[in-house]
Amino acid sequence: MEMPTPKPEIIARKAELIKRLHEVMPKDAVISDPSETRVYECDALTAYKCAPLLAVLPSSTKEVSDALRICHEMGVPVVPRGSGTSLAGGALPTADSVILGVARLSDVLETDYDNRFIKVQTGRTNLSVTGAVEENGFFYAPDPSSQLACAIAGNIAMNSGGAHCLKYGVTTNNLMGVTMVLMDGTVTEIGGTFLDAEGLDLLGLICGSEGQLGVVTEATLRILHKPEGARPVLIGFDSNEVAGACVSDIIKAGVLPVAIEFMDRPCIEATEDFAKAGYPMCEALLIVEVEGSDAEIDEQLALIEEIARRHNPVELRQSRSAEESAKIWLGRKSAFGAMGQINDYMCLDGTIPVSELPHVLRRIGEMSREFxxxxxxxxxAGDGNMHPLILFDANKPGDLELCEDLGAEILKLCVEVGGCLTGEHGVGIEKRDLMTHQYAPADLEAQMAVKDVFDAKWLLNPAKVFPLLSSDSHRDAAA
Amino acid sequence: MLTPKTEDDLARIVAETEAPLRIQGGGTRPIGMPTNGTVLSTSALSGIELYDPGSLTLVARAGTPVAEIEAALDAEGQRLAFEPMDHRGLLGTTGTPTIGGVAAANVSGPRRIQSGAARDFMLGVRFVDGRGQIIKNGGRVMKNVTGYDLVKLMAGSYGTLGVLTEISLKVLPKPRATGVMLIEGLSDDRAVTALSRALGSPFEVSGAAHLQKGQDGAPVTMIRLEGFESSVAYRAGELGKSLADFGEFTLETDPEKTAAGWAHIRDVVPFQGRDGDVWRLSVKPSDAPGVVARLSGAEAFYDWGGGLIWLLAPEGSGVNARSIRAAVAKVGGHATLIRGTPSQGAFQPLSPAVAALQDGLRRKFDPRQILNPGLMTEGQAA
Structure with a gap:
């Protein structure tokens, strides 16, 4: 993985940078000791590490603005960081960069149940947003699996999804307004407590821009009342193809489950060993969850079962109680942990049209054997967001590279069938160099033109998202 | 009028033009009308290219009539959930609404409050920028964070950043039944309070509107529920209990009547054929009755639980751009002139920082400033 060479002239000015930052924020908000900056050397993509020059932990929008202005004036790259849970290296620093962490910005600023929004500082974790409103029966819908740890700032930067977005959408569909600081320190307010911000849809543009356009310090998020109840059904099949066809049929039948999760045999076996959720040993299983009152759930599940039966399921297990529901979800929720127990793994998140599931699963099986x-x-499965886990041995020389090669082939396949490289994890550095498989040079130029407007000097998280060869001219022109 | 038949032709026209272009879909909204230049129509770039009901996706060329898309979806029991408005009745125009026009103006109807706006259902676009380059962004899958989301940027950009040539959309199943709960006689304040309570319930309200004057002249408040028949009945019962302090609601389930009722709201039928400027205001729902009260002399009705105010400001009413902007500025939100004299400023003025970003984007995507020049700035009509 290539990153731009750190600039010695920036590193040489470290003391001056610290001095200027101390003028605008408390001393303990500027972290410069190498033993402490190491905490920020990587995010959840741990294969790549590099300690930053400094880290700053501002406590207000004003401090964020001051820090960015100073870095802008001194030409220092800034890497914004939420909770560091990115699987794509979105928060990986370079040795000449400043990590700007939003962890100290974690307050709830306003909750309004009549108008159904919550306004928070963006260092707040995803789950604690729901935590702030759940005693009134409300929740914040996007639920990435890292929700216990991940920050709203990172959710906005990566446009995070989750298991329930078939029904509730992803971050961009639930974000109403932001306070965002531009690289030169300018504070902007976009959107608010009303729908559809005025002017161009800058909210939509910021969401998923991977911390390259600005640092969002406050966010107004849509909250919803919780459904009366939710219940899953577990359906086992003797082939991936049949399970894939069943997903399509459920969707076509007019029911909109809140989640449709898919596991194949290798995954079922690993999770059974680990979590003992009592899953049937079959080629593929679906967990389909619906919401509503008891009677509404019964009616929807009856329809789903009727569809499933047409596909000769080897197992059909409807939850009858909260315990049974928890057990059905147990295996799915432990899947990643289970795989981690038996192997090192790399998790991809390419998305494909749902109707291509059987074909893509078959091809992945063939590639797996080839490699x-x-x-x-x-x-x-409901939204086609795949998560192939490639198992490898980090201690075996060459295995990581082989794994990355197989990953790249799988993602190219996703693009080939009409899908994309990443459905919810983001590009970061991990998929940066694959971008040319999905986008032509003019497509990438159009995206980089946006960065030129928001961050003319290309200082915010500059070496991410775009292949370095493509972004070279922009970064050089800005330098 | 220029009506290219292929995307390549369109790109060539844009690349070679020396004069400004007015971008037009079906010509049902006069977007770009006040600007100079030759009309560039996407109407010949028409047709559904792909419809995959099992993946809930449809891809169509920009000039495809919305009606053609809705008919195709209907045959599979699906629909465009964002319920786009048909502007013809309000604006007194003819022509055929196209999906490109809907996308370019982010046209969304009553269900926006629950399902989202047009932009929330746009999965991918192809467009020709101001230099004549063909650009694609997004794709045809529901979750996609591969690079920047220019799809959202193009939604609601009124052809100022590029000419849309193809849109891919997420579609949704049609519910089996619809029920509309109705109650008469509520004041604006009480109605918005009732709608807020309904929208804050677990019952998935998909429409929430209030008319100061219903068909028989009395105020009427409408709450829409969609789903299985038994579910609609159950939810109406539960909501009725939770809203009992507002009085007794009736439940209308006749499909034709419920559809007509929401088309009435969606297409702003109350203001069709009547004199006066028509404004569209987006505010926090609980602020809406106060905003309307401050603009006495204008007639109003509410959608989106109160968050969307449709305003008719007759000549001589004293309600104009200045008073509307002042009322909105007091609470936060925005106002757009949909019908009337554009010289008073049709679009919401932007803060200097946001205006600079918007201007910068336009200069990047359209360096020669030939696409709908002047549109989306102050003093131009929507």
Whole structure:
């Protein structure tokens, strides 16, 4: 993985930078000791590490603005960081960069149940947003699996999804307004407590821009009342193809489950060993969850079962109680942990049209054999967001590279069938160099033109998202 | 009028033009009308290219009539959930609404409050920028964070950043039944309070509107529920209990009547054929009755639980751009002139920082400033 060479002239000015930052924020908000900056050397993509020059932990929008202005004036790259849970290296620093962490910005600023929004500082974790409103029966819908740890700032930067977005959408569909600081320190307010911000849809543009356009310090988020209840059904099949066809049929039948999760045999076996959720040993299983009152759930599940039966399921297990529901979800929720127990793995998140599921699963199986690496599949089938887990041995020389090569081939396949490289994890550095497989040079130029407007000097998270060869001219022109 | 038949032709026209272009879909909204230049129509770039009901996706060329898309979806029991408005009745125009026009203006109807706006259902676009380059962004899958989301940027950009040539959309199943709960006689304040309570319930309200004057002249408040028949009945019962302090609601389930009722709201039928400027205001729902009260002399009705105010400001009413902007500025939100004299400023003025970003984007995507020049700035009509 290539990153731009750190600039010695920036590193040489470290003391001056610290001095200027101390003028605008408390001393303990500027972290410069190498033993402490190491905490920020990577995010959840741990294969790549580099300690930053400094880290700053501002406590207000004003401090964020001051820090960015100073870095802008001194030409220092800034890497914004939520909770550091990115699987794509979105928060990976370079040795000449400043990490700007939003962890100290974690307050709830306003909750309004009549108008159904909550306004928070963006260092707040995803789950604690729901935590702030659940005693009134409300929740914040996007639920990435890292929701216990991940920050709203990172959710906005990556446009995070989750298991329930078939019904509730992803971050961009639930974000009403932001306070965002531009690289030169300018504070902007976009959108608010009303729908559809005025002017161009800058909210939509910021969401998923991977911390390259600005630092969002406050966010107004849509909250919803919780459904009366939710219940899953577990359906086992003797082939991936049949399970895929069943997903399509459920969707076509007019029911909109809140989640449709898919696991294949390697994944079922690993999770059974680990979590003992009592899953049937079959080629593929679906967990389909619906919401509503008891009677409404019964009616929807009856329809789903009727559809499933047409596909000769080997197992059909409707939950009858909260315990049974928890058990059905147990395996799915432990899947990643289970895979981690038995192997090192790399998790991809390419998305494909749902109707291509059987074909893509078959091809992944063939590729897995060609490369000699096992691949387990567990994913959000309702929206086509795959999560192939490639198993490898980090201690075996060459295995990581082989795994990355297989990953690249799988993602290219996703693009080939009409899908995309990443459905919810983001590009970061991980998929940066694959971008040319999905986008032509003019497509990438159009995206980089947006960064030129928001961050003319290309200082915010500059070496991410775009292949370095493509972004070279922009970064050089800005320098 | 220029009506290219292929995307390549369109790109060539844009690349070679020396004069400004007015971008037009079906010509049902006069977007771009006040600007100079030759009309560039996407109407010949028409047709559904792909419809995959099992993946809930449809891809169509920009000039495809919305009606053609809705008919195709209907045959599979699906629909465009964002319920786009048909502007013809309000604006007194003819022509055929196209999906490109809907996308370019982010046209969304009553269900926006629950399902989202047009932009929330746009999965991918192809467009020709101001230099004549063909650009694609997004794709045809529901979750996609591969690079920047220019799809959202193009939604609601009124052809100022590029000419849309193809849109891919997420579609949704049609519910089996619809029920509309109705109650007469509520004041604006009480109605918005009732709608807020309904929208804050677990019952998935998909429409929430209030008319100061219903068909028989009395105020009427409408709450829409969609789903299985038994579910609609159950939810109406539960909501009725939770809203009992507002009085007794009746439940209308006749499909034709419920559809007509929401088309009435969606297409702003109350203001069709009547004199006066028509404004569209987006505010926090609980602020809406106060905003309307401050603009006495204008007639109003509410959608989106109160968050969307449709305003008819007759000549001589004293309600104009200045008073409307002042009322909105007091609470936060925005106002757009949909019908009337554009010289008073049709679009919401932007803060200097946001205006600079918007201007910068336009200069990047359209360096020669030939696409709908002047549109989306102050003093131009929507």
């Amino acid at each position: 000699g690496l096992d691949v387990a599949n567990v994913f959000h």
